[in-house]
Amino acid sequence: MKHAGKAQAAALKIIFFSLGAVLLLLLVGFLASKFGGFILGLSGLLxxxxxxxxxxxxxxxRxxxxxxxxxxxxxxxPAHGTVDLIDETEExxxxxxxxxxxxxxxxxxDVHVQKAPLSGKMVFHKHRDGQYLSATRSDCAEFNENVLIGFIPAEAPEQKLGVRxxxxxxxxxxxxxxxxxxxxxxxxxxxxVQFGSRGNVYLPMSATIKVKLGDKMVGGESILATLN
Structure with a gap:
């Protein structure tokens, strides 16, 4: 499948970088052992x-x-996680x-690889810099760095769907x-998105919502809504 393996590649990059840092610390500990065993004693813990x-x-x-x-x-x-806000807004x-x-x-x-919410064409992509407030706040999209992606559904080309x-x-x-x-x-x-985040899905007003607050989502599998 397209983009398969990219998440694992990102994981390996982080792990190899951290391994290099640990090995460097162990080397420093070994050299410092002549001056005391304390640092060397930390090698096992590290x-x-x-x-x-x-x-x-x-x-x-994963x-x-x-x-x-x-x-x-x-x-x-589009994402694994928990539905904690359902409302109407201006986007x-x-x-x-x-x-x-x-x-x-x-x-x-949660799994942090996002999936396309429907079949169609991705027609919009905009990155916005911002703060890094806790994603547990449902209003964090107003302040935090985010990316807005827009889709035209293949089965309803007269409609739009957005994912932030x-x-x-x-x-x-x-x-x-x-x-x-x-x-x-x-x-x-x-x-x-790496290490804890939030995803907002923007739907037409005519869409029928199929979830409720507290529902656990599986990216690319759980049904959020239907387009009318």
Missing amino acids: AVLWLLFAIFTFNFF DPDATVPPGKKLVLA LEFMGGKCRRISIFLNVF LIAGLIARRINVWAAAGETVAAGERISL
């Missing part, structure tokens, strides 16, 4: 801490394939006005793999 960090990183960057459910005009959850940059919004909070234990990926207190990197002008399939990998 090795254990690095191993735990490597396990956490591999788990964080990237399961999505099993896309059958159906017409479905809007799928002027892409939706052009009033729309429905579903917000999904991703904690550090929001950085958080820990998540400070948003990597969008799909590009504006690219055609995507529902459940296809489109991006990666």
Whole structure:
């Protein structure tokens, strides 16, 4: 599948960098052993801490394939996480006005590879710098760094759908793999947000919401709404 393996590549990059840092510290500890055993005694602890960090990183960057459910005009959850906001809002940059919004909070234990919510064309991509407030705040999109992605649904080309990926207190990197002008399939990998974040989905007012607050989402599989 398109973009498969990119999350694991990002994980390996972080792990190898951290391994180099640990090895450097161990070398310093070995050289310092002539002046005292305390630093050398930390070498075992450092090795254990690095191993735990490597396990956490591999788990964080896991990237399961999505099993896309059958159906017409479905809007799928773009991210794993918990629905903690369902409302109506004004989104002027892409939706052009009033729309429905579903917000999904991703904690550090959720899968952080995002999936296309429907089949269609990605026609909009805008990055905005900002702060790094906690993503547990449902209003963090107003202040935090974020990326807004816009889609034209293949089954409803007269409508629009937006996804805003929001950085958080820990998540400070948003990597969008799909590009504006690219055609995507529902459940296809489109991006990666590293270490805890939030995703807002903007729907037409005519859409029918299929989730409620507190529902757990599986990216590319859970049905958020249907287009009418």
